[in-house]
Amino acid sequence: MPDPGSSPLQSSLPAAAARFGTHGHGRGIEAFGGGPPAPPVLPAAPPAPAGPPAPARTPNPAMERILRGPSGLGTAGLFLSRREEPPAPAAEAAEQAGPAAGRPVPGLYHHPVPEPDPVRVEEVSRRIKEWAVDEVELYPPEWEDQFDGFSVGRYMVACHPDAPTVDHLMIATRLMVAENVVDDCYCEDHGGSPVGLGGRLLLAHTALDALHTTKEYAPDWEESLHSDAPRRAYRSAMEYFTREATASQADRYRHDMARLHLGYLAEAAWAQTDYVPQVWEYLAMRQFNNFRPCPTITDTVGGYELPADLHAQPAVQRVIALAGNATTIVNDLYSYTKELASPGRHLNLPVVVAEHEGCDVRDAYLKAVEVHNDLMHAFEAEAAELAAACPVPSVLRFLRGVAAWVDGNHYWHQTNTYRYSLPDFW
Numbered sequence: 001m002p003d004p005g006s007s008p009l010q011s012s013l014p015a016a017a018a019r020f021g022t023h024g025h026g027r028g029i030e031a032f033g034g035g036p037p038a039p040p041v042l043p044a045a046p047p048a049p050a051g052p053p054a055p056a057r058t059p060n061p062a063m064e065r066i067l068r069g070p071s072g073l074g075t076a077g078l079f080l081s082r083r084e085e086p087p088a089p090a091a092e093a094a095e096q097a098g099p100a101a102g103r104p105v106p107g108l109y110h111h112p113v114p115e116p117d118p119v120r121v122e123e124v125s126r127r128i129k130e131w132a133v134d135e136v137e138l139y140p141p142e143w144e145d146q147f148d149g150f151s152v153g154r155y156m157v158a159c160h161p162d163a164p165t166v167d168h169l170m171i172a173t174r175l176m177v178a179e180n181v182v183d184d185c186y187c188e189d190h191g192g193s194p195v196g197l198g199g200r201l202l203l204a205h206t207a208l209d210a211l212h213t214t215k216e217y218a219p220d221w222e223e224s225l226h227s228d229a230p231r232r233a234y235r236s237a238m239e240y241f242t243r244e245a246t247a248s249q250a251d252r253y254r255h256d257m258a259r260l261h262l263g264y265l266a267e268a269a270w271a272q273t274d275y276v277p278q279v280w281e282y283l284a285m286r287q288f289n290n291f292r293p294c295p296t297i298t299d300t301v302g303g304y305e306l307p308a309d310l311h312a313q314p315a316v317q318r319v320i321a322l323a324g325n326a327t328t329i330v331n332d333l334y335s336y337t338k339e340l341a342s343p344g345r346h347l348n349l350p351v352v353v354a355e356h357e358g359c360d361v362r363d364a365y366l367k368a369v370e371v372h373n374d375l376m377h378a379f380e381a382e383a384a385e386l387a388a389a390c391p392v393p394s395v396l397r398f399l400r401g402v403a404a405w406v407d408g409n410h411y412w413h414q415t416n417t418y419r420y421s422l423p424d425f426w
């Protein structure tokens with residue numbers, strides 16, 4: 001893993017953080033000689049839950065616990081925000097649910113999460129299907145089983161434990177469904193193809209990042225946004241998102257989606273030329289073809305904002321990238337058998353390692369587990385370092401939200417036995 005010394009903490013972070021106050025705990029920004037913090041430019045987010053003072057610069061379990069926030073049965077209601085419904089009797093729900101389905105990849109470093117609140121899962125699942133069928137005509141009836149099997153309600157409730165209401169959860173859920181329908185229909189096995197993908201993706205991207213043109217041509221563009229399910233889904237999900245997001249959160253999301261689409265195009269270009277990238281090249285592509293746009297909306301879904309200047313800090317960007325990379329290699333590991341069974345060669349980390357590192361598929365898969373674990377440890381170490389260096393409540397809560405998304409994403413991949421199964425390597 002890259003030398004932690006390369007961590008860009010010693011950059012513009014202190015000055016940026018000082019502008020937002022540090023009502024957090026323990027060593028604040030003064031440690032960098034930043035002097036007493038200026039009053040927050042934005043209304044400060046509610047103070048982070050009282051906890052032990054920030055630890056020394058090396059990560060430690062206390063900081064990891066702070067980043068995760070309270071966990072375990074019955075703690076779902078301990079987060080800062082108002083909840084719309086009383087939390088379900090988690091203990092009873094967990095008993096009824098029994099052990100989580102599926103099993104974790106042996107040797108994979110991860111954090112189990114409590115069973116998502118079944119009351120919220122049911123309501124989100126009901127509402128997202130209503131939206132998919134009645135508002136955006138997302139899929140033909142013959143795809144209904146696959147839509148249900150994706151279990152997007154359970155996914156999003158697991159990934160956003162601090163969402164104050166179901167309406168907030170729906171913001172993430174519509175975007176998750178739209179992102180996947182673009183991938184399925186434009187890139188993958190529901191009519192997707194690398195041929196001409198660039199044009200399709202750019203036009204779909206204008207549903208997120210509007211075309212500004214003349215009165216003569218604007219109507220044609222507006223009509224195009226209703227012409228297929230991917231664009232209907234992107235347009236609608238983005239409209240709901242921008243009602244709640246600030247301008248900088250919306251701009252952040254558009255940037256992250258442009259990254260995602262660039263990653264799709266690299267993957268498609270290599271498919272067209274039948275090129276198997278070097279391992280580092282694959283990891284670079286997967287940093288863009290990546291879950292990143294999902295955890296980075298954790299503040300909008302949580303009903304608060306990580307200020308743009310703090311989000312833009314190199315140290316924050318690095319933590320986001322490490323978390324996104326870890327979440328996406330989780331997908332490579334859990335979708336490995338599904339992709340092996342799909343037509344042609346579907347690139348994922350084990351396939352690329354086997355191709356270039358002269359090992360058999362089992363050793364390649366185990367190496368990919370190690371790569372994931374290294375990414376997770378780097379994410380957690382640098383998140384803890386960042387939390388200690390910049391104990392601004394919105395930063396702490398954002399980091400905790402990203403960590404929760406990482407854990408919820410693993411939970412969904414492990415338990416979605418409709419979609420994924422593990423290879424018989426153990």
Ligand SMILES: CC(C)=CCC/C(C)=C(\C)COP(=O)(O)OP(=O)(O)O
Binds near residue numbers: 180293
């Ligand atoms: C939801 C979202 C932003 C997805 C980003 C990119 C993406 C589709 C993945 C990371 C999932 O990868 P993959 O295409 O391999 O999906 P499956 O393995 O088919 O679930």
Ligand SMILES: [Mg+2]
Binds near residue numbers: 331332336
């Ligand atoms: Mg996959």
